[in-house]
Amino acid sequence: MMRGLAFGYIRAIDAVNYRMGRIVMYGIFVLMGILLWSSISKTFFLPSLWTLELAQFCMVAYYILGGPYSIQLGSNVRMDLLYGEWSLRRKAWTDLITVLFLIFYLGVMIYGAVSSTAYSLGYWGSEPFSFLAGLATGAEEVGRAERSSSAWRPYLWPIKSIMILGLTLMLLQCISELLKDVLRLKGETI
Amino acid sequence: QSTIKWRMQTYAGAALAEHVIVPAVEMFNKIAGDRMQIELFFADQLVPTGELFQAMQRGTIDAVQSDDDSMASPTDVTVFGGYFPFASRYSLDVPVLFNQYGLNEIWDEEYSKVGVKHISAGAWDPCHFATKDPIRSLEDLKGKRIFTFPTAGRFMSQFGVVPVNLPWEDIEVAVQTGELDGIAWSGITEDYTVGWADVTNYFLTNNISGAWAGSFFANMERWNELPEDLQALFRVCCDQSHYYRQWWYWGGEADLRVNGPKMELTSIPDDEWATVEAAAQDFWEEIAAESETKRRVVDIIKKYNADMVKAGRPYRYT
Amino acid sequence: MSYELIATLMFSSMMLMLLTGQRVFGAIGFIAVVAALLLWGDKGGFDIGFSAAMKLMKWYPLLTLPMFIFMGYVLSESKIADDLYKMFHVWMGGLRGGLAIGTIGLMVLISAMNGLSVAGMAIGSTIALPELLKRGYDKRMVTGVIQAGSSLGILVPPSVVLVLYAMIARQPVGQLWLAGVVPGLMMAGMFIAYIVIRCRMNPVLGPVLDPSERDMPRAEKMRLLRAGILPIVIFAVMMVPFVNGWTSLVESSAIGALAAFVAAVLKGRMTREVFENSVRNTLGITCMFMWIILAALAFGAVFDGLGAVKAIEGLFTERLNLSPWMILILMQLSFILMGTFLDDTAMLVIVAPLYVPLVGALGFDLIWYGILYTITTQIAYMTPPFGYNLFLMRAMAPPEISLRDIYASITPFVLVMVLALVLVMVFPGIATWLPDYIYNKP
Ligand code: NA
Ligand code: NA
Numbered sequence: 030m031m032r033g034l035a036f037g038y039i040r041a042i043d044a045v046n047y048r049m050g051r052i053v054m055y056g057i058f059v060l061m062g063i064l065l066w067s068s069i070s071k072t073f074f075l076p077s078l079w080t081l082e083l084a085q086f087c088m089v090a091y092y093i094l095g096g097p098y099s100i101q102l103g104s105n106v107r108m109d110l111l112y113g114e115w116s117l118r119r120k121a122w123t124d125l126i127t128v129l130f131l132i133f134y135l136g137v138m139i140y141g142a143v144s145s146t147a148y149s150l151g152y153w154g155s156e157p158f159s160f161l162a163g164l165a166t167g168a169e170e171v172g173r174a175e176r177s178s179s180a181w182r183p184y185l186w187p188i189k190s191i192m193i194l195g196l197t198l199m200l201l202q203c204i205s206e207l208l209k210d211v212l213r214l215k216g217e218t219i
Numbered sequence: 220q221s222t223i224k225w226r227m228q229t230y231a232g233a234a235l236a237e238h239v240i241v242p243a244v245e246m247f248n249k250i251a252g253d254r255m256q257i258e259l260f261f262a263d264q265l266v267p268t269g270e271l272f273q274a275m276q277r278g279t280i281d282a283v284q285s286d287d288d289s290m291a292s293p294t295d296v297t298v299f300g301g302y303f304p305f306a307s308r309y310s311l312d313v314p315v316l317f318n319q320y321g322l323n324e325i326w327d328e329e330y331s332k333v334g335v336k337h338i339s340a341g342a343w344d345p346c347h348f349a350t351k352d353p354i355r356s357l358e359d360l361k362g363k364r365i366f367t368f369p370t371a372g373r374f375m376s377q378f379g380v381v382p383v384n385l386p387w388e389d390i391e392v393a394v395q396t397g398e399l400d401g402i403a404w405s406g407i408t409e410d411y412t413v414g415w416a417d418v419t420n421y422f423l424t425n426n427i428s429g430a431w432a433g434s435f436f437a438n439m440e441r442w443n444e445l446p447e448d449l450q451a452l453f454r455v456c457c458d459q460s461h462y463y464r465q466w467w468y469w470g471g472e473a474d475l476r477v478n479g480p481k482m483e484l485t486s487i488p489d490d491e492w493a494t495v496e497a498a499a500q501d502f503w504e505e506i507a508a509e510s511e512t513k514r515r516v517v518d519i520i521k522k523y524n525a526d527m528v529k530a531g532r533p534y535r536y537t
Numbered sequence: 538m539s540y541e542l543i544a545t546l547m548f549s550s551m552m553l554m555l556l557t558g559q560r561v562f563g564a565i566g567f568i569a570v571v572a573a574l575l576l577w578g579d580k581g582g583f584d585i586g587f588s589a590a591m592k593l594m595k596w597y598p599l600l601t602l603p604m605f606i607f608m609g610y611v612l613s614e615s616k617i618a619d620d621l622y623k624m625f626h627v628w629m630g631g632l633r634g635g636l637a638i639g640t641i642g643l644m645v646l647i648s649a650m651n652g653l654s655v656a657g658m659a660i661g662s663t664i665a666l667p668e669l670l671k672r673g674y675d676k677r678m679v680t681g682v683i684q685a686g687s688s689l690g691i692l693v694p695p696s697v698v699l700v701l702y703a704m705i706a707r708q709p710v711g712q713l714w715l716a717g718v719v720p721g722l723m724m725a726g727m728f729i730a731y732i733v734i735r736c737r738m739n740p741v742l743g744p745v746l747d748p749s750e751r752d753m754p755r756a757e758k759m760r761l762l763r764a765g766i767l768p769i770v771i772f773a774v775m776m777v778p779f780v781n782g783w784t785s786l787v788e789s790s791a792i793g794a795l796a797a798f799v800a801a802v803l804k805g806r807m808t809r810e811v812f813e814n815s816v817r818n819t820l821g822i823t824c825m826f827m828w829i830i831l832a833a834l835a836f837g838a839v840f841d842g843l844g845a846v847k848a849i850e851g852l853f854t855e856r857l858n859l860s861p862w863m864i865l866i867l868m869q870l871s872f873i874l875m876g877t878f879l880d881d882t883a884m885l886v887i888v889a890p891l892y893v894p895l896v897g898a899l900g901f902d903l904i905w906y907g908i909l910y911t912i913t914t915q916i917a918y919m920t921p922p923f924g925y926n927l928f929l930m931r932a933m934a935p936p937e938i939s940l941r942d943i944y945a946s947i948t949p950f951v952l953v954m955v956l957a958l959v960l961v962m963v964f965p966g967i968a969t970w971l972p973d974y975i976y977n978k979p
Contacts, residue, residue: 064791265585
């Protein structure tokens with residue numbers, strides 16, 4: 030039962046994050062396009078107001094949403110001075126514990142992202158989660174929405190929401206990694 | 220009894236802060252001694268300037284020195300901080316507007332609503348263009364990518380200026396890497412102090428505001444926790460900072476225009492520049508139409524400027 | 538608890554966390570947010586981690602990162618550098634150690650087309666290394682050649698490390714890049730000198746290429762030289778508009794990425810597989826960098842909030858009472874020491890902000906220091922046990938190259954690099970002459 034649940038979770042989360050990563054990885058061309066347009070518009074017409082800032086938003090979406098897929102790819106370096114020499118079992122045991130630290134970090138990041146997003150939607154209280162939940166149910170209203178202090182003045186809640194999404198997916202991916210380690214220690218093959 | 224510790228972040232970088240805030244903080248620390256110490260952080264050091272307000276509201280930072288515009292305060296008076304186009308001509312206009320014309324009360328109301336203590340407002344320098352290429356007519360402004368304040372940028376974009384917003388500390392490098400063609404953020408004193416005079420060649424003598432307006436703020440709870448005498452000391456040191464800037468900029472602007480070796484002065488003819496001044500009147504109305512509070516502030520600015528014109532010399536020569 | 542103690546605790550627990558082998562960004566980020574929570578209490582502490590993300594968003598020069606990474610992958614995956622290798626093979630093969638010398642030349646050209654050492658390493662170990670081994674070159678020497686040569690990638694412009702340094706030191710990237718040119722070429726020259734001397738003393742290390750391999754009509758030989766045009770074109774397309782101020786830094790990086798992509802397409806090398814690998818690996822490596830920087834920025838903000846930066850300054854200048862040069866040398870040594878057990882990117886983002894202001898305060902030129910810094914980083918990249926280049930080499934080298942070979946191979950080259958470091962320290966003009974000349978032209 031637990032085993033089935035764990036496998037189901039791993040399969041579902043890995044699939045979602047895989048899809049997300051496969052889509053986001055083409056963002057490199059979006060980014061390139063924006064920057065190229067920036068140089069073209071500057072050379073031949075008036076410089077665009079929005080290129081640099083939009084490129085910054087794209088970059089954030091690119092690396093935050095692509096994060097979980099990069100975990101799947103094993104791109105995130107580890108210091109393998111000791112780790113590299115260990116047996117698979119020992120690695121799994123250590124990861125089992127230390128991934129909790131990573132999960133804690135992501136949890137704090139998500140809290141920060143949620144409170145910052147609530148702020149960007151005009152909420153200044155101390156219960157950002159219930160505010161966002163209230164928005165969904167209609168119990169709360171959007172207040173003074175935060176805008177970037179540039180001349181283009183985009184609203185900031187969309188990019189902050191994307192960050193909540195990306196951090197949450199990252200957290201889910203780390204839990205998936207944790208479950209994989211548990212299963213490995215139980216002798217399952219993944 | 221343990222020492223009260225405050226973290227204060229200014230929106231100025233280290234080189235500028237050396238003049239505009241460090242002396243005041245050092246004075247405060249010397250007098251308060253073991254009772255209270257303020258640790259000063261420069262632009263973007265603890266949190267990015269765009270997050271200053273939220274950080275202060277939550278207590279990550281206890282106090283802030285900034286204009287309302289740069290830190291994007293969620294209030295109705297935010298547009299008037301920094302450089303509200305042509306609202307003031309001299310740096311003394313700002314304290315008069317706040318202390319004698321009622322802006323203090325409005326600011327206090329607005330910031331109390333969002334849980335932040337507005338302590339006091341003061342003036343910095345006028346807002347001039349410092350650019351790589353010379354500006355001698357409005358035509359020369361077209362297409363220039365300029366680092367400037369949000370509201371000033373919004374106003375100047377009708378003349379073809381392309382306002383760019385970057386972290387303050389990155390400006391000098393951004394001019395060199397070609398992200399920017401120039402800066403409309405300060406007078407000539409700051410251009411020299413922070414190094415922008417080294418990367419630009421021309422200084423436009425026409426300004427779009429005679430004095431920056433900015434303030435000291437504190438987290439409301441932290442402020443209320445302070446004993447009355449430390450509150451008073453804090454205010455005195457803020458006033459000391461305002462006073463230092465009054466003479467430092469006033470003298471510096473004249474001196475560097477006359478004796479500064481790094482920038483060539485250019486001007487847009489008065490009659491051409493008058494179209495910009497006229498556009499500011501429309502801009503004021505546009506802003507005033509946005510809310511009741513903004514209407515109140517615009518009316519005060521109008522009244523003040525009308526009074527100054529009537530008062531004649533030395534308040535107004537034209 | 539005193540701030541110094543908290544700072545020491547933070548640093549040592551980060552080291553400990555790193556030793557557990559958890560992903561570097563997780564280790565650093567965890568320490569950062571826990572320290573923030575302890576120091577700020579529940580209210581402000583929760584936000585420090587996330588506000589680093591907003592700060593990172595505004596660090597616009599980082600937009601060049603995926604561009605340069607993509608360029609590097611396109612170059613190495615599409616094997617458009619094959620022709621380049623062939624050129625050096627034929628032209629240099631007649632000399633003792635000529636193929637090794639040619640490989641250094643190859644590395645210089647690849648360095649001019651990308652911002653990291655990864656591409657040089659990949660091209661060197663997949664194209665050059667097997668050829669060199671087949672021709673009887675000493676495996677330890679050539680392994681060292683490739684590692685040392687590929688490290689030029691971050692010294693010869695464009696360079697991602699110098700972009701990061703520029704952001705931390707708030708110095709113009711253009712001048713830093715130009716400052717890297719002469720020291721980069723000098724170091725390449727020193728590597729070549731080392732190869733020539735070794736092979737003269739012991740010809741077995743680098744035998745002369747069999748004439749049958751390099752005998753070809755003169756016209757054919759000249760035609761091979763055309764391969765050298767590609768790097769020059771890509772370099773020029775990127776650097777000329779940038780140095781002249783027509784395009785900005787980030788725009789130039791996009792132009793460079795486009796140029797590499799177009800070159801691969803025109804040469805018919807942009808297969809489905811190459812495309813897939815380049816795009817996917819760019820995401821992976823960019824994420825690796827960005828997540829580490831994200832965590833390190835939070836760590837740095839907490840560290841700064843503690844006044845640790847001031848504490849270190851005070852330690853060096855007042856308590857130890859050292860002369861500026863002594864401090865500088867100590868800092869370089871501590872970098873190499875830390876590089877032996879700290880991740881390179883993390884080192885850059887955590888340690889550089891501590892040192893750079895101090896270097897400035899001591900009155901040293903920060904452009905010049907950027908080059909010292911980069912050379913030191915290169916050395917740290919190559920020295921065991923923790924070195925990015927070592928890992929890459931281990932992953933990419935053919936099986937007959939053991940870990941022991943890799944470790945042994947770098948020793949002489951590290952000594953050459955230390956010599957280069959000393960030269961740049963003693964003669965700052967090596968670094969500062971070119972940027973002064975280009976940017977201050979009358
Ligand atoms: Na390079
Ligand atoms: Na190392």
